[in-house]
Amino acid sequence: GHLDPFPKNFLWGAASAAYQIEGGWNAEGKGASIWDQFTKIPGKTFEGTNGDVAVDHYHRYKEDVALMAEMGLKAYRFSVAWSRILPEGAGEVNEAGLQFYENLIDELLAHHIEPVLTLYHWDIPQALQDKYNGWESRQAIDDFDQYARILFDRFKDKVKYWVSFNEQNVFTALGYRWQAHPPNVSDVKRMFEANHIINLANAKTIQSFRELVPNGQIGPSFGYGPMYSFDCSPDNVLAALNGEEFQNHWWLDVYVHGKYPKVTFKQLDRLGIAPTIEAGDNALLQAAKPDFLGVNYYHGGTVRANEIEFPIQENEQELEKDFQATDPYLMKPKDEQAQTPETSMFTSVSNPHLETTKWGWEIDPVGIRIALRRLQNRYDLPMMVTENGLGAYDELKADKTIDDDYRIQYLKDHVVELRKAITDGVELIGYCAWSFTDLLSWLNGYQKRYGFVYIDRDEKDEKELGRIPKKSYYWYKDVIETNGSDLK
Numbered sequence: 001g002h003l004d005p006f007p008k009n010f011l012w013g014a015a016s017a018a019y020q021i022e023g024g025w026n027a028e029g030k031g032a033s034i035w036d037q038f039t040k041i042p043g044k045t046f047e048g049t050n051g052d053v054a055v056d057h058y059h060r061y062k063e064d065v066a067l068m069a070e071m072g073l074k075a076y077r078f079s080v081a082w083s084r085i086l087p088e089g090a091g092e093v094n095e096a097g098l099q100f101y102e103n104l105i106d107e108l109l110a111h112h113i114e115p116v117l118t119l120y121h122w123d124i125p126q127a128l129q130d131k132y133n134g135w136e137s138r139q140a141i142d143d144f145d146q147y148a149r150i151l152f153d154r155f156k157d158k159v160k161y162w163v164s165f166n167e168q169n170v171f172t173a174l175g176y177r178w179q180a181h182p183p184n185v186s187d188v189k190r191m192f193e194a195n196h197i198i199n200l201a202n203a204k205t206i207q208s209f210r211e212l213v214p215n216g217q218i219g220p221s222f223g224y225g226p227m228y229s230f231d232c233s234p235d236n237v238l239a240a241l242n243g244e245e246f247q248n249h250w251w252l253d254v255y256v257h258g259k260y261p262k263v264t265f266k267q268l269d270r271l272g273i274a275p276t277i278e279a280g281d282n283a284l285l286q287a288a289k290p291d292f293l294g295v296n297y298y299h300g301g302t303v304r305a306n307e308i309e310f311p312i313q314e315n316e317q318e319l320e321k322d323f324q325a326t327d328p329y330l331m332k333p334k335d336e337q338a339q340t341p342e343t344s345m346f347t348s349v350s351n352p353h354l355e356t357t358k359w360g361w362e363i364d365p366v367g368i369r370i371a372l373r374r375l376q377n378r379y380d381l382p383m384m385v386t387e388n389g390l391g392a393y394d395e396l397k398a399d400k401t402i403d404d405d406y407r408i409q410y411l412k413d414h415v416v417e418l419r420k421a422i423t424d425g426v427e428l429i430g431y432c433a434w435s436f437t438d439l440l441s442w443l444n445g446y447q448k449r450y451g452f453v454y455i456d457r458d459e460k461d462e463k464e465l466g467r468i469p470k471k472s473y474y475w476y477k478d479v480i481e482t483n484g485s486d487l488k
């Protein structure tokens, strides 16, 4: 049938994150972040790769923005490294760090590219981790707010779109449950406590934003995966509901409605792992509402009911011990019987209808339409897809070209579903593909490539880091030029 066009000012964009592209890890006064330290722990990342140099965007941002301009990009989403602005996490401001982002923003604006600025993409300053355990302390709320206010003050007239926290669900789970990200902890109770503190930091910062950037728009970027039931058995459907509540609504309800979902909270409370709510917390959460929802979409999850009984607290230790993730991003236990307390209410299984990438991520374009539909009706906010893309091995051919037809196919299939979602009635303001250039995959090194622009390198930064547009770069340029009108 007939499809609505993409809106006239649709933000066709691309995204990145500071640690994954910048390099210059200690340049011009920058302090260390938890990632600068964590990647040096043997065995934690693919072949010990780190972001010390990354793709050296810190020194080559002009070249990168020139490539964005040439492509016709309408928006560029990037994150600010907190420890560039405040090397100690709080206190003394590093002007050189602020100037770097100001230069980048000015360069974008000079080329009519809308900056979308992420405040936190996983890199809390190591100084704050050392001082008070980072997000496990309520002091982090004020320190984060101070950091955000510095950026609001400086860039309020230049940056309209702001993202508060990137994938809070992902970095708390990987950092505090799976021991796969810093701070390298495996303790669900601590995870839920830290997560609550981050919710408060998010709310407080949105309040500051209202005061300092009255004409801007702010929202979190949530890593959303719609949960599917394995089949129509009511037990499995109930498990999918549990999955949706524990992996999605648990965060989104707080962002948008300022309160934890009641049933979910009760279950965690029963298990002794619900966060500690202090006087004033609920009022703060309710006083801050985002202007839009950022949605990072890669894949959903398929679940069935677990055969093991709802665990009692005494089991917790034993269950934790057995637990090992295959790919921590999939949050799927190797031994499906080994569960942490609340995830035992559903068990992840592969979806027999879907193919996967080389890293086992399901490829599910229809899922992005399902995701946006569910989110529109439950939360009723405008949305921006702030990430979506394919990690793949790319081959640089002898003639220096990269034929990434598989990436074109992946992106095209997803963008067509966006158009259907818009036709359905979803209010979508933009789409930022992940990523603009190739970059460091946190745990998978430089061989897992996502970019429109190839970075000529090996795992050890021993090449020139030359930029080479891939075939998908020219494909996206055309999509932007025609505002997606050829996609159906």
Ligand code: GCO
Pocket (backbone or CB within 6 Å): 017, 166, 167, 296, 387, 391, 434, 440, 441, 442, 443, 444, 448
């Ligand atoms: C990876 C991941 C990341 C994330 C992004 C989340 O391979 O490391 O895919 O690149 O997508 O950082 O916001």
